[in-house]
Amino acid sequence: MTRDRAKLVVEVRSSVRRGVPGTVRIGRWVREAVGAKGNGAELAVRIVGVAEGRRLNLLWRGRDYPTNVLSFPAPADAADGKARRSLGDIVVCAPVVVREAKQQHKRVDDHWAHLLVHGALHLLGHDHERESDATRMERRERLILARFGIADPYRISSAVSERAAVSERR
Numbered sequence: 823m824t825r826d827r828a829k830l831v832v833e834v835r836s837s838v839r840r841g842v843p844g845t846v847r848i849g850r851w852v853r854e855a856v857g858a859k860g861n862g863a864e865l866a867v868r869i870v871g872v873a874e875g876r877r878l879n880l881l882w883r884g885r886d887y888p889t890n891v892l893s894f895p896a897p898a899d900a901a902d903g904k905a906r907r908s909l910g911d912i913v914v915c916a917p918v919v920v921r922e923a924k925q926q927h928k929r930v931d932d933h934w935a936h937l938l939v940h941g942a943l944h945l946l947g948h949d950h951e952r953e954s955d956a957t958r959m960e961r962r963e964r965l966i967l968a969r970f971g972i973a974d975p976y977r978i979s980s981a982v983s984e985r986a987a988v989s990e991r992r
Contacts (some may be wrong), residue, residue, distance in 0.1 A: 829853070830860030831906060832855050838916040845982035851935045855942035855966050856909065865945060867938065875915030890918045890932040893944035912941035922951070932967075936975040937942040939966050 832849040836842055848867055853860060870878070875888030882892065896908040903974050914937055923933035943959055950956035 824977070828861045830856055830909075831864040833864065833866045833967065836916075838869050838871050839915075841920045841930065842869050843931055844909065847931070848934075848938060851938045851970070852912070854941045854969060855939040859946055860909065862905045862906055863909050863940070866911045867941075868913045869910060869916050870913060872915065872917050875918060878913055885991065888915045888918050890915055890922060891941045893938055894988070895939045895945050895947070909942075910945040912945065914938065914941070927973055932972045932975070935970060936963065936967060938948065939963050 827855060830853050832845075832852050833937060834845040834848050850908075851868065852865065856865070866974075875892075876886065878892055879889045880886045881887070882894075892913040893910065894941075895910040902981045905955070919932055919933055919937060922928075923930040927935070940959075940963060947960065948955070948959045950959050960976055964976070
């Protein structure tokens with residue numbers, strides 16, 4: 823297998839033009855998250871607006887609002903007859919990412935990286951339904967993001983936590 827054949831292929835499609843990182847950066851973040859498990863595989867990243875993000879979240883999760891990221895792991899037999907096996911699809915709602923980054927006082931690109939890493943880990947079977955699984959997944963996210971010089975995404979700044987406390991009292 824040649825080096826190019828072994829590399830994870832990341833296909834990026836976007837219906838949104840503003841506030842979206844370039845395909846090279848998206849590919850780097852996703853490849854780092856997937857690691858060697860991505861050798862000889864492919865995955866798709868679809869970047870959508872609010873209307874499509876809301877529609878997909880309602881259709882697949884029964885929640886009537888746009889969410890930041892959705893992951894759709896490929897079925898185990900997805901490689902049948904294909905040169906590459908599919909890991910699945912990641913859908914990111916760009917306006918939600920930008921809004922959350924501002925609300926959480928994070929760099930927008932750092933938040934993009936976090937959500938793409940998070941989505942890629944879901945494709946590999948990680949989840950956060952149980953506290954122990956969430957702890958393990960978050961630890962993995964922190965390690966991957968640190969390789970890019972990105973701070974712990976779960977560390978809430980004192981300004982954000984103070985505002986949350988004030989709004990909870992209302």
